[in-house]
Amino acid sequence: MNTISKAEVRAQTVRLLRSLRLHLTTPTGGHAPLLGDSPRAWLRRLPYVVALIMQASLIPTGIAALVGYYNVALPIAGALTIAQTAPLLLAITRPLAAWWISAATLVTTASITARYDQHGGTWPWTAPMILAYVFLLIALALRESRATLISVWIATILLTLLTTTLGFPHSDDGTTMLLVALGGAALLLGWAVQDRTEARRLLAEQEHISEAERERRTLLEERARIARELHDVVAHHMSVIAVQAASAPYRITGVPAEATEEFTAIAGTARESLAEMRRLLGVLRSEESAAEKVPQPGIAQLPQLIETVGRAGVPAELAVDPGLAEAVPQAVGLSAYRIVQEALANVVRHAPGSKVRVCLVDEGPTLLLTVVNTPPPKHTESLEASMEGTGQGLIGMRERARLVGGRLETGPMPDGGYKVAAVLPLETPREKPA
Structure with a gap:
């Protein structure tokens, strides 16, 4: 029994890992730029401006933090900081690929800073690295599906556990838990914004459909009203035709028998047409008003x-x-x-x-x-x-x-x-x- 339970747990774990890998490797947002479908040009350029501003401010501060707090060599500090902030620009079009680069950089940074003595700041990542990762998660949350966002958050938790292991004997000062909390908040914020945008899009589509349906209903109501009024107009003339055809043999002397039969057929056809029109009118005419029965x-x-x-x-x-x-x-x-x-x-x-x-x-x-x-x-x-x-x-x-x-x-x-x-x-x- 214990063997079966362990096998089931192992199978569920494998399925969970496969699902996690699938969501972390299959983008759902496409490669269109963030806010690329906006009608305003300045909104389409806004993500690039924000990414460049973030890079211009985080790269020098990140390098200074690694060199000052851990005595990391300047080339290594520059490479780590650039690798952590460069995905911000990539996240505009390919956020999931940018996340993989950022996550790998975080693991690499933790493995390097664990070998140096800390002289202040945070461990295992500097504040600029944490900010870059959080902003990247916001861009990711605006594009990807809910399953992908949950998978990214779970991967962030696993990443923090891995860095704690790599940092032994360094003691965690709460930075990893801060990253998990800020990452979850960023994903939740992007999730809410994405849902609101989708709700507004669906509402706009529904309003457009409702307006088109309202115009169509108005047109149909007017056509039905015209049909009812047209019945009153045509019925008058058909009644005159029926009466004239039926009374012609009695009003006109010397009418041949063939003409009498023709007049009788015309009168019968007119009466049948009137009966058909009345049946059709029964479908079109509603019960709400008797005013429609008065002369038009x-x-x-x-x-x-x-x-x-x-x-x-x-x-x-x-x-x-x-x-x-x-x-x-x-x-x-x-x-x-x-x-x-x-x-x-x-x-x-x-x-x-x-x-x-x-x-x-x-x-x-x-x-x-x-x-x-x-x-x-x-x-x-x-x-x-x-x-x-x-x-x-x-x-x-x-x-x-x-x-x-x-x-x-x-x-x-x-x-x-x-x-x-x-x-x-x-x-x-x-x-x-x-």
Whole structure:
């Protein structure tokens, strides 16, 4: 039983050492420079500046400490100090390789200083060496995975135990435990910064996805609303077709039997189309409002809309060509009404107190619709902060114009006002022959 237990312990130890070696030899951060993906140039250069400043200050102090406290020869002291501080520059792109160089230098330094009598300072490493190692661990923690950081900390503990053995008969003055504590704190700090950076990146991605999803949902809601309103427009014409086709044999004398059958088929097809549209409308129409079942507005209802906006504190003028309300197709009139409605709502939210002029001009094959508002008075403030909304009104207006084959243009005016212009076709374009 004891033999099996020792074998299991030995196997677990071997697996632990293999895992430790794997994490200490396989970098996970790649070779991209630290802060290399920052959009600011000074941030991309910051790691190199810090590394050079650290080297310029630690190399002379480290050499002086080795020579003064241990009487180490100047060439050896210079080589050890440079080997300990040079990895700071390498750590910007290859932190794990830099750690191996630094750790090997610490072991070499401990084996050398153990042969000399100490005349002050710390043993087995000088303060500049400890600072260089701690700063290197911070750079390592900003790039590598958690498993690698834990492996590095365990290796640091083993390194301190090894140096204590090499330093016999020197007595440890707490420097090795200080290195372990500072190393753990540096790894934990870098770990926290890395997690915070990753959390901010994921949050930015989620906000981008949410914004795109919000725009998509707004577009789908507007399309569903257009589909419901389009049903009311098309259903009226289909009902007229069905009634005219069904009553034609009774209104017109001398209709041949073949024509009567044709009228009956047309009426049946129209009724089937109405039934299909009603089934589709049952999916699109929600239960929240019965107002959608009332007749849809058009150009003839624009005066009431202007009057409503005027009561909200936005004086508006309406100019419509004579006879335009009767000449415009119902779908185009509905789209024009909704575009004007959304444009006036934006004026109320963003420019309260400004004057608005709405113009509808018949230009032959097209309807030119413009809504122009003047700059708001200086003493007024936007009501957008105190009103709820999706902020996607322009999407709905563009979808309205696209529905009838038109186009929409919006933008600020030179005097500080805003303009919404739509060009809507008054005739359905005929298909070109193949």
